[in-house]
Amino acid sequence: MGIFKPYQVKSQYSCFDKSSEAPYTISRSKIERFIECPRCFWLECVHGISRPDIAPYTLNNAVDELFKREFDIHRAKQSLHPLLEKYGVDAVPFQDARMEEWRDALKRGIKVHDKKRNLVVRGGIDDVWINPKGELIIVDYKATAGKDIVTLDNAWKIAYKRQVEVYQWLFRGNAFAVSNTAYFVYANGDDDKEAFDGKLEFDVTLLPYEGDDSWIDPTLDKLKACLESDTIPETGKMCDYCPYREHAGKLLLSVHTKK
DSSP states (O other): OOSOOOOOOOOSSOOOOTTOOSOEEEEHHHHHHHHHOHHHHHHHHHHOOOOOOOOOOHHHHHHHHHHHHHHHHHHHHTOOOHHHHHTTOOOEEOOOTTHHHHHOTTTOOEEEEETTTTEEEEEOOSEEEEOTTSOEEEEEEEEEEOSSOOOSOSGGGHHHHHHHHHHHHHHHHTTOOBOSEEEEEEEEEOOOSSOOTTOOOEEEEEEEEEOOGGGHHHHHHHHHHHHHOSSOOOOOTTOSHHHHHHHHHHHHHHHHHHO
């Protein structure tokens, strides 16, 4: 018996079937995967070959959950959060019965049926605020730890910017008026204390970002063409997975054929 075994599909989504008339669901994270590496996207969404799992960011998830609970208190009261007051943002958390549905990134989220491409695009948001003009403000929580001033200038944070732009696009697709300005609520862990003492303190910064979702429609055109292609797509220029997969596969195959 050879060294190669059938791969077990691990993707939480069904594989794309171009013969099916049913719309195919694509998540916000899968759009980002396509931008990062069309080949990895194609392998997962068409053939069910996922990248290896990474360890969950449990500390970051805990910060997200606490932020949600904190802002939900002000959502119920329709009161101004002290952080928004500090930064002069005239907005309150948006009240809607669908908030928990929109926050469910794994199963539900906010959805748009893109009939042109027969795709259902969805994403799970962290929060939504509303300003006096009735515009929704997309909000994303982030957690980090470092001595540098928290900004959005790092090159790798372009993915964060695209993330909120997809959310803006999704809410506009659901007939909401959406502000171009999104906000990142950034919690930066303070590691300058003398001891841990069972607690970690954070400095919280509010970072505005002017979103532009004009890239999404042309990207979805390319994404749909990738799904329908029978040709292996090019690997992403910065993808770490494809070179490993290619070189390891060649080595394993050469070893196997010598036996």
